[in-house]
Amino acid sequence: MTGPLSAASRQLEELVDVTADWSVDLLRRAGADMADAVDYAAMHAIEGATEWRKLATKEHRYATARP
DSSP: OOTHHHHHHHHHHHHHHHHHHHHHHHHHHHHHHHHHHHHHHHHHHHTTTGGGEEEEOOHHHHHHGGG
């Protein structure tokens, strides 16, 4: 293609590339945010801990459940 249609085609391709890159970045960030939210909810569901490293052992609580 030559002339104005050629330039428009290149601009459209560039727009599609930029939009695709932006969409992928947005999806990756959303995925990371969702994973962080699930991790945070799981930490609070387990003994109300704020960090996984600070979980207190509760061996005495589970001692009666073991045969």
